[in-house]
Amino acid sequence: MTAPTAPRLPLADATEAADLAAFLERLLRFDRAAAVRLQAVRAEQGPVLAVFGRLPLGSSGVLAVRSARLFGAAVEEADLTVSAGQLLEGVDEAGATVWLPAPVTGPAWAGLLPPRSRWERIAATTAPEVMPELMAAVREFKQRSAGIPEHHRTRPALDALADEIWSRPLTAAPALPLRAAHAAYVIGFLTPGAALTAHRSGSWLRLSAPAGSVALRGTAVPGSGLGLSPLR
8 A cells, every 4th residue: 555645743642643533533424625724834842734614504603723732852844734534534643743734715705713821711610510501502402493484494594593692791701602511511521620711802702612723703802813813
């Protein structure tokens, strides 16, 4: 069998590879043709690979961000958009590496990423505090969507209902909409007991957990700029 000729990034260990694969698998459940934007950067704690994917929740999208630690100080920086499915195929858990597929023409969201710095912490909470409210909202969506007559249960109607519910403020972090917690939940970041922090930078909002972050556009703060670098 011929060895792959695509660029290879060494991951810190097999756990990083498995977590990256799980993240990509969850993204692909929403869209089998999903693309992700990758940025390999040298951070203070060592080189990391930041993977950005879009979750199509309601009419608004939320960006999910998973960072994987890379091995070695000489890792070259990279920035490209690729197929999520092909990237998943390139994850070698046993070898703790990931082979990068050929770049693709990126979707519009991939052209503007959340800023890397200038984040202001605005709230702190935990997954157990957030989950009851989140699950109540999930039940409400299911009940209300089931009550819509079938001939009116169109995608725009369901998106409008989702937007109504997920745009409500999150009680534990009112600056964030419930949509942020919902996105973190469906992508697997709301693990039991996880500590959560909410942040703002310009028009961006972020909910961070140990397993990853979700980011979305909120209300702009005058005088705050936007960047094109990955989240820390």
